[in-house]
Amino acid sequence: MNKSAPLFAIKRRDLLKAGGALIVNFGFPAFASAQSRTPVAGPPDPEQIDSWIAIHQDNTVTVYIGFAELGQGCSTALLQVAAEELDLAMHQVFTTGLDTHITPNQGGTYSSSAMRRGGPQVQRAAAEARQALLQMASRQLRSPIDALQVTEGVVTNGSASVSYGELIGDQRFDIAFTGTAPLKDPSTYKLVASSVPRNDIPLKASGTYHYVQHQRLPGMLHGRIVRPRGQGAYKDGIKVLNINEASIAGIPGARVVRQNDFVGVVAEREWDVVKAAQQLEVTWELPDNLPGNDDLFRKMETGMTNERVAVDEGDVSIFSDAFVNSEFKATGPYQAHVPFAPNCALADVSGDGVLVMCSTQDVYNTRTSIANLLGLETENVRVQYHEGAGTFGHSCWDDVAQAAALMSSLAESPVRVQFMRWDEHGWDTYGPAHIGKAKVSADSEGKLLSYEYEGWQHHWSLIETSEQSAKGTPAAEWPPFPAQQINPLTLGSMYDTDNRYLLNHHVPGLDYLKGAWLRSPLDLSFAFVSEQAMDDLAYQLGMDAREFRRQNMSNYHWLDVLNGAAEAANWEARPIAANASTQGVVRGRGIGVGTHLASYGGAVAEIEVNTETGEVRILHLYGAIDAGLVVNTSNVENQIIGQLVQTASRMLYEEVTFNQTGVTSLDWNSYPIIRFEQCPEVTPVIVQRLDETPSGAGEEVMAAAAAAIANAFFDATGKRMTMYPFTHERVLAALSD
Amino acid sequence: MPELTINGAAISTDAAADTPLLYVLTDELQLQGARYGCGLAQCGSCSVLVDGVEIRSCITPIGSLEGKQITTLEGLASYYAAATGTDQQASTPLQDALVEEQAIQCGYCFNGMMIKGTELLLSNPAPTDAEIRQAMNGHLCRCGTYPKIISAIKKAASKTVVVNAMTGKEELA
Numbered sequence: 081m082n083k084s085a086p087l088f089a090i091k092r093r094d095l096l097k098a099g100g101a102l103i104v105n106f107g108f109p110a111f112a113s114a115q116s117r118t119p120v121a122g123p124p125d126p127e128q129i130d131s132w133i134a135i136h137q138d139n140t141v142t143v144y145i146g147f148a149e150l151g152q153g154c155s156t157a158l159l160q161v162a163a164e165e166l167d168l169a170m171h172q173v174f175t176t177g178l179d180t181h182i183t184p185n186q187g188g189t190y191s192s193s194a195m196r197r198g199g200p201q202v203q204r205a206a207a208e209a210r211q212a213l214l215q216m217a218s219r220q221l222r223s224p225i226d227a228l229q230v231t232e233g234v235v236t237n238g239s240a241s242v243s244y245g246e247l248i249g250d251q252r253f254d255i256a257f258t259g260t261a262p263l264k265d266p267s268t269y270k271l272v273a274s275s276v277p278r279n280d281i282p283l284k285a286s287g288t289y290h291y292v293q294h295q296r297l298p299g300m301l302h303g304r305i306v307r308p309r310g311q312g313a314y315k316d317g318i319k320v321l322n323i324n325e326a327s328i329a330g331i332p333g334a335r336v337v338r339q340n341d342f343v344g345v346v347a348e349r350e351w352d353v354v355k356a357a358q359q360l361e362v363t364w365e366l367p368d369n370l371p372g373n374d375d376l377f378r379k380m381e382t383g384m385t386n387e388r389v390a391v392d393e394g395d396v397s398i399f400s401d402a403f404v405n406s407e408f409k410a411t412g413p414y415q416a417h418v419p420f421a422p423n424c425a426l427a428d429v430s431g432d433g434v435l436v437m438c439s440t441q442d443v444y445n446t447r448t449s450i451a452n453l454l455g456l457e458t459e460n461v462r463v464q465y466h467e468g469a470g471t472f473g474h475s476c477w478d479d480v481a482q483a484a485a486l487m488s489s490l491a492e493s494p495v496r497v498q499f500m501r502w503d504e505h506g507w508d509t510y511g512p513a514h515i516g517k518a519k520v521s522a523d524s525e526g527k528l529l530s531y532e533y534e535g536w537q538h539h540w541s542l543i544e545t546s547e548q549s550a551k552g553t554p555a556a557e558w559p560p561f562p563a564q565q566i567n568p569l570t571l572g573s574m575y576d577t578d579n580r581y582l583l584n585h586h587v588p589g590l591d592y593l594k595g596a597w598l599r600s601p602l603d604l605s606f607a608f609v610s611e612q613a614m615d616d617l618a619y620q621l622g623m624d625a626r627e628f629r630r631q632n633m634s635n636y637h638w639l640d641v642l643n644g645a646a647e648a649a650n651w652e653a654r655p656i657a658a659n660a661s662t663q664g665v666v667r668g669r670g671i672g673v674g675t676h677l678a679s680y681g682g683a684v685a686e687i688e689v690n691t692e693t694g695e696v697r698i699l700h701l702y703g704a705i706d707a708g709l710v711v712n713t714s715n716v717e718n719q720i721i722g723q724l725v726q727t728a729s730r731m732l733y734e735e736v737t738f739n740q741t742g743v744t745s746l747d748w749n750s751y752p753i754i755r756f757e758q759c760p761e762v763t764p765v766i767v768q769r770l771d772e773t774p775s776g777a778g779e780e781v782m783a784a785a786a787a788a789i790a791n792a793f794f795d796a797t798g799k800r801m802t803m804y805p806f807t808h809e810r811v812l813a814a815l816s817d
Numbered sequence: 818m819p820e821l822t823i824n825g826a827a828i829s830t831d832a833a834a835d836t837p838l839l840y841v842l843t844d845e846l847q848l849q850g851a852r853y854g855c856g857l858a859q860c861g862s863c864s865v866l867v868d869g870v871e872i873r874s875c876i877t878p879i880g881s882l883e884g885k886q887i888t889t890l891e892g893l894a895s896y897y898a899a900a901t902g903t904d905q906q907a908s909t910p911l912q913d914a915l916v917e918e919q920a921i922q923c924g925y926c927f928n929g930m931m932i933k934g935t936e937l938l939l940s941n942p943a944p945t946d947a948e949i950r951q952a953m954n955g956h957l958c959r960c961g962t963y964p965k966i967i968s969a970i971k972k973a974a975s976k977t978v979v980v981n982a983m984t985g986k987e988e989l990a
Contacts, residue, residue, distance in 0.1 A: 151923030151960060277919060284924030285912045287850040287890040291925060294849050302844075351832070351840040354856070420959040421854050421862060421925045469854075470923035470960040501855040714919050718965070722922060725961025748859040748957060756950040759963040 121459035123185035123444060129212070129253045131184045132205035133162070137249030139233045141168060143202060145175045146186030147194040148441050149280060151470045152778060153715035154194035156278040158202050160711055164271045165206035165264060166213075166244075167230035178465035180447050188442030190597070191563065191677050192776025195711055199774045207261040209253065216247045266709070266770045273770055275714035280467075292439050292466035293424045297494035300426065301346040303337070303487040304357035304497065307545070308364045310506040310743035314541055315590035317341065318549040319365035327361040336360065337490035342550035344487045346495060357500065368740035369591060377411050377515055379591075380536045386586040388560070391568045394579035396530040402521030406616040409517040410802040412605030414510040414736035416751060417475035417598055421468060422504035425477070427484035428494040433460040438481035439468035446478055450485050453547055472726070474509050474540070474596035482546035502746040507545055510736050511598025512537045512564075512589070516609030522617045528632045530579040531572040533610060538589030539564050540596045557589045563601050563677060570606050570783065574638045574673050574680075575614070575629075593738065600676050600723075603783035604730060604804075607674040611787030612800060615656065615670070624653035625671045625791065637706045637767075641682030642673055644704030644765040645784070649684035656791075660798035662815045665690050667699075668796025672787025674780065679707040680767075681780035683724070685788035689796045691815055694808030696793065697758070698728045701785055704765035707777035713766055716777045720764035723778075727785040729754035731804050819879045824892025834880030839863045841879055842889060850890025850928045854957075861929030861956035865889050866896065871936045890928050893935060900939050911935055911973040918972065920965035929956045934970050943974050 124131035124144070134142045143162045149155040159173045166173075176182060186198050214235065218225045223237035230236075233244040266272075283289040307318055318341045328334045334347040334356035345360055347353040371379040399405050425438035434454065440446040443463040451458040463481075471477065476499055484497040499507075519532040539557040547553050558564065566584035589595060618628035626646045633639050651671070660668070666689050673682045684702040689695075701724040710716045733752045737745040745751035786804070793801050799814045821828045821838075823846070832841050837856075842848045842865070851874045854862025858873035865874050866888040888896045894912070898905035911934045914920075921927055930953070937944055937952040944952065949970050958966070 151921070275919075277916075278921075280924070281919060281921050282916050284921045284927060285915050285931070286908060287928060287931075289924060290849070291852070293852060294843075296847075349832075349840075350844050351836045354840075418959070419925075420860065420923070420957065421852065467923065469925035472959070498853060501857060501859075718919065718922060718962075721964055722961035725963060726959075729961070747857055748855060753957060753959065754961075754963075755955075755957065756953040756963050756967070759950070759967075762964050 119181035121462070122180045122182065124183070126184050127257050129205060129209050129255050129257050132202070132257070133209045134250070135244045135248045137245045139243045139245035140172050140174060141166065141233070141244070143173060143175050144183045145198065145202065146178065146184045147198045148178055148189040148465050149467055150189065150441070151467070152194070152719060153278045153712060154198070155280065156276060157195060157712040157715055158198055160271045160276050161199050161203045162206040164269060165203055166210050167233065169232045170271065170276055172233055178443050180443050180463045185444045188445060190441060192679070192778035195774035196678060196776040199711060203263060204259045204261065205257060207263050208255070208257055208259070211261040212253055212255050213244055213247055217242055220247065269770070272711050273709065273713065273768065276712055278715070290466065291421070292437060292468045293421055293498065295426055295437050295466055297426050297428055297496065300494035300496050301348060301491055302350040302353040303344050303346045303484065303495040304353050304500065305483050305503055306343040306345060306357050306360050306362060307503065307507060308366060308742060309502055310738070310746055311545070311594060312367055312742045313369040313591050314555045314594050316367045316369060317545065317555065320362060321365055322363040324361040328356045328359050331356045331359065337487050339486060339490060339550040340552060342486055342546055344483065344497070346487060346491045354500070366741050370738055370740050370742065372739045373737055376513060380513065380587050381515055383587065385536065386588070388584045388586065390566050390582040390584050391580050396532050396579045396581045398579055399519055399521045399530045399532065402529050403524040404617055404620040405519070405521035406613045406620070407517070407519045408609060408613040408616060408800070409515070410609045410612065411516070412514040412608060412804060414513045414593055415598055415730055415734045416505060416508045416510050416736050416745070417471055417473050418505055418508065418751060419469040419471040419475050422499035422501055423468060423476040423480040424496070424498045425481040425484040426494065426496045427481070427488040429454065429485055429488040433462065434485060435462050435464070436481050436485055437464045437466050438484070439471065439477045440465060440481060441477070446481055449478060449544070450481065453482055453551070454485060454489060472599035473511070473601065476504055476507060479507065479544045479546050482544050486546060486550050505746045505751055506743050509541050509594040509596030511601060512595035514602055514605035516605060518610045518613035520613045520617055522621065526618070526621050526623050526628050526631055528575050528577045531575060531577050532581045533566060533571045534583035534585065535566045535606070536585040536587050537565065537602060538587040538592055538595055541589065541594040555590050560586070563597065569677055570603050570675055571610055573675070574635070575632045576634050593736065593743065599726065600779040600782035603674055603676050603779070604727065604786040607672060607783035607787040608790050608804060611672040611674070612790050612794070615791045615794065619656040622655045625656050626651055627653055629671070629673065637680040638673060640767045641680045641704040641706050642671070644767055645682040645684045645702045646671060648704065648763050648765050649686070649702040651684060657795050657798045660796060662691050662797055662799070666796045668792040668794070670788045670791025670793070670795050672784045672791055674783025674787060676776070676779040676783070678775040679705060679777060679780040681705050681782070681784035683781055683784035683788040685785065685792040687789060687792040687796060689793065689811065691797065694811035696732060696806045696811060698732065698760040698789060700761040700763070701728065701788070702763040702765065703781035703785055704767060705777055705781050706767035706769065707780070708769050708772040708775040710766055710768050710777065711774060713768070716766055717764045719777045720766070720781050721762050723781040724762045724785050725754060725759060727782045727789070728760055731786055731789045731806060732758070733805050735805050819883055821879060821882055821887060822885065823887045824889060824895065830879065832879060835878045838865065838874035838877045838879050838882060838887070842874060848889055848891055852925065852928055854926070860926070861933060862926060864929040864932040866932060866936060869900070869936070869939070871933050890931060893931060897935060897939070909935055910976040911938060911970065914969040914972040914976070918965050918969045920962055920969045922960035922962055926956065926958045930958070930966055934966070934973070938970065938974060944970065
């Protein structure tokens, strides 16, 4: 028996008695039932139905879901899927917090995967449970299964009935998850493909939702990390030369916790530890190894790189002799996740085991990382997910979880660590910068003849700063993976041509800033370059931008998102830049398509450019998504709106700034994001496909919208932007070219 | 030992006078409305009303707040009812509208959105689009929910009740 299980069970009871809000994630009425599962080091066996579904005596059902609620509504949508297959009403289904001692391992909540990977798993588990329940009901009611009907978890043969709860309430199914149970016919769906209101929203509106920042552990100390303001080169990490501990002597109870170059402070009161972290005098070694913004792209392009041909089909040399061709090079900056609230984690490291509460998007992966950090077996580490502020990729959630574990271990006390604003802004794993070069050509009829793209960027960072500084683990990048480099999915797959060439220049990333996936990773940059080159072909041909794309597409998914966005915008055909001007305030419109890994996005932008001040206003964005089956239409509508607004923010305002020593964009003034007064009108368009499986709806409109904004700028002014964000200076420079 | 009035209740604390109000609310009173976002008064995460005016609790020392009425999200429905002379409900019209519009994604910034939006509706019960954007401009959202917040404020405005000074009767704004 695993010795850590009873420990945690006892701890949890103590906490509840103490009135702490430790494990309550959603405050559902049936949460107590959900906790009837004894916590045991997971993951629960995915081959057993009991790992997924528990039926309670009151005819409610707990669905154990391995995906993180990030504000995208997946905890509601996955319950819709389960309720649909089980013939339950939404008020009968509940879920529980993500927890390595409770919930199955469905992999991380990455790449819009909750519905894409999680939807079918939950659906098949629910169908299998339903099949078993009907078999039980058949025996009890002495009726063949075909003669049974289920409404809200009550099975009837027309004369007698029995509820799920009466059949199996709070007992185990003890059946294998074979995945062979019949699934419902999509044409009979009642809950799936509708806009069921989200479970979490009323709690979030009333202020009673418990974010990770609200969690408390008995007897805990408050902790803060102490690092240089703004990271330097990844390989250099953090180097402490001297710490003057006397500099915080006047702060009650404040003390330094340190392991090699990992430095933190702890205190009983939060304000004391905030003051201590700012007051502690530390002398750092601050190498000046970074290129800074000014030299970034030169260094990336001219330094040593690793080349890999991703696609080589046909013969792209046709480019030179084509009726029209376009060669377009442009760049995208480092951009930051910077969740609205900095990341926060709590840890209790004791002799018997470790409890970590944090906002990781992958509890099992974080458990492994914490176990490695502390030299423990994974089953002695329990990781719970608690929602923080929307992160849209890998922000500092692993870093802060490691920091909390280290500080708890060093302070020999439970510790809550909250990153400060400058920690989160300065020590993020940023969406990497990119240089792209597209070469495309077409014949006189507008048929695409060749598509070439080469791009420079580094990979994502593998080792967190807390581990790097505490244990001296060398910086390292992720191994090659499609989403972090040039890949045929996002580059050119929407257009038909026999001649393609894609070249990836991997820039070794250790000399640069830390990197990781930021919503629609690299896709914005790819589309910014690629779709402007395509637009230029249409411009040279005197063609309408939508028509040119339409006639080079044959895939119905792409056509539907292109047309969906265009029709929402009342797009009328005309040559690009027909009314372009560099005088006064000018308007333009643009169109674009893009993807992330699976789904399809199309967008139209209407913008206004003040050619005297360089100010760009995005007036209206239309975004269409084809994500296969959309389980919850309201959720996807929100996802599209969020993507459109974020894209406007990233195209106009967001850029990580850094000099040779480190990052200098450390707050909302130095790293501005879009505000109310700048927010465009938005029109979301959903392409619903009841007969397909969900393919993920969290990212795909962003690349399309970025492209549409860039193309609208050209339509308005007749000038191409070669770098975003579109600052006033860059706009004025482009206009004077 | 500073004495504070929070949601109508007298609170005494042994926190130092220079302690920002936010840390008293979150750590001593375990309130969940105001919450840390930046500590720099840049984002609106920690907003509360002080004598009816929205302020940033992360930079406001408690020593400056004695004798003032502090309203947090937890007391907002009660404050709204008193300010409009209406019966107290469990939530404000703006909170209801945010739920109806399914406006919230992660929801972390919504404390500030609800505090500031309520301040706006109480001073201007029928704001235009431009007035909403201007009033809310100091409140950031990372999820991109601005369009739905604007819709919700308009919806709440249509339900905001004011008392007609002439007749003494409740009317829609």
